[in-house]
Amino acid sequence: MMRRQFFLLPLMINALMACLAMALTNITTDQHALLAFKSQLKLDPSHILSKNWSVSFPTGKWIGVTCSPRHQRVSALDVSGMRLSGNLPSQLGNLSFLASLNLSSNSFHGQLPKELAQLHRLRYLDFRLNGLTGDIPFWLGLLVELRFLNLRNNSFTGTIPSSITNMSKLQVLDLSNNPLQGNIPEAVGSLFNFYP
Template identity: 40%
Template sequence: MAQRFLSLSLIFPPSLLVVFFLILDLLLSESVLTNLLSNQTDKLALLEFKSLINYQTVGALASWNDSTPLCQWVGVTCGLKHQRVTSLNLFDQMLVGTISPNIGNLSFLHSLNLGTNSFYGEIPLEVGRLIRLRDLILTNNFLQGQIPVNLSQCTNLINLALDNNRLEGPIPFELGSLSRLVTFSLYHNNLTGKIPTSIGNLSALQVFIIANNNLEGEIPDAISQMTSLKDFQVGVNKFSGPFPPLYNLSSLITLTLPFIIFYGKLRVDMGFLLPNL
């Protein structure tokens, strides 16, 4: 460092060097301040989340207080560089309450797992603002309302699991734009309508589970485009029509179609075309 300072002093007059280092110090201070303020944004968002948890179950979040650093709170993981919240994992914490819209302020969040609790109410639209989100796990709760259309804005989603809730309405057509999606599971809800044809755009999808709903109509031909599919479970719905075009899905390992009325004949070479079943 001394050698660098000496080299600079030979090029620039001392007065300019003083100004240079003052500016450098100011920039570094502003960077630290920005990180602190951003960290505070995450903290306030999580405290708002905590405020909507039933007081009898909030004990699991006892560490969420001013005396404990944010990144040491139960269920919270922060990035090493910027100390922003990147993961919130409160799986099976016996929490009761609604999901705060302020969850959408956790702009660096990569993973949100609130599975196996007793959250009720609707999935906040603000979740759609989490553009870095890769995993959204809300299974085994009592969530109601429709699947937010703007989840399609979470373009980095890899795993979307909303099983075992009370969600209703259609599967949004817009979710067919989630090109990185690997797991899409909506098992055991009250969903209605048809499988959107946009589902065929999910070429990376390996797990598609929509069993135990009230979906109807034919299974679209677009399913045949999902060539990475390994697990396809659509039983206990109101589907009808010809047997779905699954013969080129050679990666299929699990196929369940109970309580569905299909017509037509199965191909005699089905066992050769689907060798992993």
């Protein structure tokens, strides 16, 4: 009996160390993703992020960042109206617990990184009033938990992807004031929770 317990002890210690390493990696992953976002900024006129977003402070205390009390992971990022400018880094897709992303009323430009498709918990996505370009990406349809999607007042071109109809929980959709072409996919009108 003693021999069996002796054998199980190293396994339990290894499992505990793996769990602790995973938790640390996840918190570190979130922090690295946010620091990559900060590093892509070309303009931060009030220097809010450059002063506050630092490894000297817990990530949950960073301005615009909310961590979930349960997992201590980043659940919301809201830097709306901060007059920020720059490209969006692919590392934002590593914020795997993100439920709300609001970058509205800034001057972000370039295309949306495809890695954002990894944000499967995302319910709220607001990129209005920026300078984002390219097609509205088809992978938005992978964000099936989305309730709110606002891409108004950008420079998106092309057509509205039919994959948007995969977002059956969508309640608000605003793609206005973009130089889009073609027709609105008919299936958009059949979204169960969609309110025009």
